[in-house]
Amino acid sequence: MKVEPYLSFDGRCDEAIEFYKTAIGAKVNMVMRFKDGPPPPSGPFPPEIMDKVMHASMQIGDSIVMATDGHCTGKTNFAGTSLSLSVASDADAERVFAALSNGGKVTMPMGKTFFSSRFGMVTDKFGVPWMVIVQ
Numbered sequence: 001m002k003v004e005p006y007l008s009f010d011g012r013c014d015e016a017i018e019f020y021k022t023a024i025g026a027k028v029n030m031v032m033r034f035k036d037g038p039p040p041p042s043g044p045f046p047p048e049i050m051d052k053v054m055h056a057s058m059q060i061g062d063s064i065v066m067a068t069d070g071h072c073t074g075k076t077n078f079a080g081t082s083l084s085l086s087v088a089s090d091a092d093a094e095r096v097f098a099a100l101s102n103g104g105k106v107t108m109p110m111g112k113t114f115f116s117s118r119f120g121m122v123t124d125k126f127g128v129p130w131m132v133i134v135q
Contacts, residue, residue: 009069012069022099024085027058027060088135096132118133
């Protein structure tokens with residue numbers, strides 16, 4: 001058994017995927033658009049979302065993170081959740097923290113703590129909270 005995060009970017013999924021590819025080396029496993037899936041029982045999808053992401057899967061290190069455009073409202077909400085990104089070195093921590101901070105908001109600057117040589121918290125430009133830690 002394992003738990004894999006599934007993030008809803010409400011219309012900004014393509015942008016988020018490109019950001020994570022650059023910022024943290026995410027590899028795209030697959031992307032399915034609404035136009036590629038069957039229509040829901042309630043009727044066809046609205047034409048304006050047909051090219052949006054119904055489902056995507058990204059490999060980040062040893063983890064899978066799934067994503068969608070969801071309801072395409074443009075209103076992401078990740079309250080009560082953070083993604084913890086464990087890295088191998090202080091240099092890796094500094095690099096990915098800076099990349100995730102680009103356009104986002106640092107909530108705890110990267111620094112030495114009693115439990116790690118490097119730890120910091122940031123909310124990226126999509127509203128996803130991250131904790132970056134050296135193992």
